[in-house]
Amino acid sequence: MVLFKNQLYSGKVVLITGCAWGSIGAAVALQVCQLGAAGLAICGRREEPLKDAALRLENQSKTPVFYQSCDIRDPDAVESFVAAVVAKFGRIDVLFNNAGGQFPVMAENLNSKGFNAVIRNNLLGTWNMTSSVARLAFIPQFEKLTEAEKKGANEDDPTQSVPCCFPGMVHTGSARAGVDNMTKTLAVEWAKYQIKVNAVAPGTIVSTGTQRYPKEMLDKSRRVAPLQRLGTCEEVANICTFLGSDEAAGFITGQTFYMEARVWQETSLNFNRPSYKTEACVCVCVCGLNGPTECDRSDNPRLFFRSGGKQHHKMCMPKLFAAIFFALAGICVAGAIIGCVVLKKEIDSISRYDLNGTLAIGDYILDANSTTSNLTVTLRNNGNNNNIVNARYDSPRNSDLRKFIYVDMCFSGRVFDRDNSSIKIFTTVTKPYNGTIIQKITQQYVDNYVVNTTNPCVQIATCYSATTYFGFQESNTTAPSSFTVATNTTESTSIKGNIKNVCNVGILYTYPGIAIIAFACVAGAIIFLSFALACVLIGFIRMVMLGLLAVLLIGAAIAFAVLYHKI
Numbered sequence: 143m144v145l146f147k148n149q150l151y152s153g154k155v156v157l158i159t160g161c162a163w164g165s166i167g168a169a170v171a172l173q174v175c176q177l178g179a180a181g182l183a184i185c186g187r188r189e190e191p192l193k194d195a196a197l198r199l200e201n202q203s204k205t206p207v208f209y210q211s212c213d214i215r216d217p218d219a220v221e222s223f224v225a226a227v228v229a230k231f232g233r234i235d236v237l238f239n240n241a242g243g244q245f246p247v248m249a250e251n252l253n254s255k256g257f258n259a260v261i262r263n264n265l266l267g268t269w270n271m272t273s274s275v276a277r278l279a280f281i282p283q284f285e286k287l288t289e290a291e292k293k294g295a296n297e298d299d300p301t302q303s304v305p306c307c308f309p310g311m312v313h314t315g316s317a318r319a320g321v322d323n324m325t326k327t328l329a330v331e332w333a334k335y336q337i338k339v340n341a342v343a344p345g346t347i348v349s350t351g352t353q354r355y356p357k358e359m360l361d362k363s364r365r366v367a368p369l370q371r372l373g374t375c376e377e378v379a380n381i382c383t384f385l386g387s388d389e390a391a392g393f394i395t396g397q398t399f400y401m402e403a404r405v406w407q408e409t410s411l412n413f414n415r416p417s418y419k420t421e422a423c424v425c426v427c428v429c430g431l432n433g434p435t436e437c438d439r440s441d442n443p444r445l446f447f448r449s450g451g452k453q454h455h456k457m458c459m460p461k462l463f464a465a466i467f468f469a470l471a472g473i474c475v476a477g478a479i480i481g482c483v484v485l486k487k488e489i490d491s492i493s494r495y496d497l498n499g500t501l502a503i504g505d506y507i508l509d510a511n512s513t514t515s516n517l518t519v520t521l522r523n524n525g526n527n528n529n530i531v532n533a534r535y536d537s538p539r540n541s542d543l544r545k546f547i548y549v550d551m552c553f554s555g556r557v558f559d560r561d562n563s564s565i566k567i568f569t570t571v572t573k574p575y576n577g578t579i580i581q582k583i584t585q586q587y588v589d590n591y592v593v594n595t596t597n598p599c600v601q602i603a604t605c606y607s608a609t610t611y612f613g614f615q616e617s618n619t620t621a622p623s624s625f626t627v628a629t630n631t632t633e634s635t636s637i638k639g640n641i642k643n644v645c646n647v648g649i650l651y652t653y654p655g656i657a658i659i660a661f662a663c664v665a666g667a668i669i670f671l672s673f674a675l676a677c678v679l680i681g682f683i684r685m686v687m688l689g690l691l692a693v694l695l696i697g698a699a700i701a702f703a704v705l706y707h708k709i
């Protein structure tokens with residue numbers, strides 16, 4: 143590909159700083175040599191890469207190459223190098239200030255020495271070289287021209303200047319900004335010598351230099367680049383060669399060419415920015431009277447809410463939703479706490495009957511919170527079954543919502559004073575709240591539960607508004623004579639001491655309404671909290687999808703709760 147006129151650099155002596163093979167400087171050098179440069183001078187701190195580059199350049203062109211080790215930060219070394227170039231080639235026509243560089247570092251980790259090193263490299267070094275070449279070559283050469291000939295040497299400056307900012311490399315950003323201004327200032331100041339001063343800000347270029355940078359950093363550069371790729375040394379060389387040619391760019395001066403115009407601007411915007419999409423932003427602008435605000439100027443499609451006033455508020459949709467969901471989660475947590483406290487209070491108020499002693503006929507088991515009698519143990523003289531002891535249990539609060547109450551009755555020994563006899567239990571339910579259920583439960587105990595002396599506990603279920611009679615009957619159908627004590631109340635005292643404990647009257651299921659609300663609040667808190675976190679972490683679209691899923695889950699949970707409640 144022939145980009146430039148053959149021999150464009152014919153007769154020109156070119157000085158390029160920093161020219162190791164593979165660097166931008168070397169690419170510029172190759173082009174100018176192949177375009178017929180009369181002489182090339184290169185420098186760098188290390189001699190070996192210079193020697194290598196000089197050999198390659200001479201192999202690929204007819205241009206004689208002069209190289210010398212020189213640190214551009216050292217003004218004396220620069221002065222001596224430039225003098226040597228002038229001595230070697232007699233003049234310098236074009237200077238490419240290419241040498242430079244820095245190291246990636248966060249500002250807070252950058253010490254003064256490091257900052258100074260980079261400023262010296264990129265700003266001071268550039269100045270040293272520019273000043274030396276101007277004083278030792280450009281200006282004297284100009285002075286020697288006849289009036290007719292005074293039409294110019296030119297200088298091309300391929301260091302970057304950063305249009306916006308340079309996150310992660312404040313030192314070089316500062317330096318490049320300095321070079322940008324230096325370019326403009328010298329272009330104006332030295333126009334009288336017909337020196338044209340331009341700068342190139344290449345963006346991120348694949349080179350030996352960037353190979354030393356972390357891959358993530360280069361990936362990020364690629365991502366934010368308008369063209370979604372990194373540049374090549376040759377592409378930078380093209381613009382440099384163009385600018386360095388008086389013939390091609392003779393009227394251009396004082397310019398900084400941003401090869402990848404918005405790259406750093408974009409990088410800075412993306413620096414530490416959350417990952418959610420900006421197009422989902424709601425822009426709430428409370429506008430003043432002075433016309434459009436920053437919201438109007440946004441590139442992204444946004445929703446606007448406006449009112450009068452002087453302030454401007456912006457809030458992104460995910461954040462807005464996150465705030466709402468956090469608030470809802472907070473309400474749910476409060477509801478759950480209140481529900482649990484109420485439930486606990488209710489559970490604590492449930493009677494714990496522990497008679498720890500003898501239950502006598504006619505004794506009452508009192509509800510801890512009630513002065514009314516709840517459980518009455520009486521004798522029932524039914525004529526035929528004269529050996530039956532009956533207890534009657536009236537639920538303590540007929541008006542409340544509790545449903546099932548378990549009464550555990552434990553015996554320390556036999557109910558009746560008769561060795562090795564088993565006891566059969568039966569219950570009779572009157573006024574059942576729910577005949578079917580009660581019957582089922584009581585039936586279970588009636589049929590299956592046989593108390594003997596080694597397992598003397600029974601459990602009897604009752605329900606509110608019901609009166610349950612339960613009793614203990616000897617399995618032996620023939621009533622032993624000693625049981626006749628139960629045939630009348632006066633003799634009932636003989637069962638004293640047989641029933642040791644009637645304990646643990648507790649609830650199975652109390653205040654189902656409150657329980658459901660508390661459960662729903664806990665579930666709601668979890669769900670809303672997840673929503674809020676989803677908004678913050680995964681963005682709006684995914685959050686909406688998660689939201690739909692959550693709505694389904696909530697629906698299923700409510701349906702389950704209602705069904706469970708009904709059953």
Ligand SMILES: CCC/C=C/C(=O)SCCNC(=O)CCNC(=O)[C@H](O)C(C)(C)COP(=O)([O-])OP(=O)([O-])OC[C@H]1O[C@@H](n2cnc3c(N)ncnc32)[C@H](O)[C@@H]1OP(=O)([O-])[O-]
Binds near residue numbers: 257
């Ligand atoms: C996305 C990419 C875009 C841009 C791409 C390019 O530009 S590509 C082109 C890329 N090509 C280039 O950048 C090539 C040219 N660049 C260089 O030669 C170096 O980066 C230089 C400019 C710092 C000079 O280095 P030197 O050794 O001659 O320097 P010195 O002895 O005068 O002072 C050194 C002081 O600076 C500090 N410091 C130095 N390095 C590091 C570090 N890695 N870590 C932390 N700190 C560091 C340290 O304080 C040290 O003092 P100490 O603690 O030692 O007492």
Ligand SMILES: NC(=O)C1=CN([C@@H]2O[C@H](COP(=O)(O)OP(=O)(O)OC[C@H]3O[C@@H](n4cnc5c(N)ncnc54)[C@H](OP(=O)(O)O)[C@@H]3O)[C@@H](O)[C@H]2O)C=CC1
Binds near residue numbers: 188212242343348
């Ligand atoms: N590559 C990129 O993406 C970008 C590069 N730039 C700039 O473009 C220029 C070239 O970049 P690139 O080719 O990638 O860099 P490289 O690191 O590949 O090459 C830098 C060259 O400069 C020489 N050099 C560095 N510091 C000094 C010094 N103090 N005195 C003399 N010579 C020096 C190096 O040789 P030695 O080590 O032997 O001294 C080397 O030959 C640099 O200024 C760089 O900062 C700007 C923006 C982006």
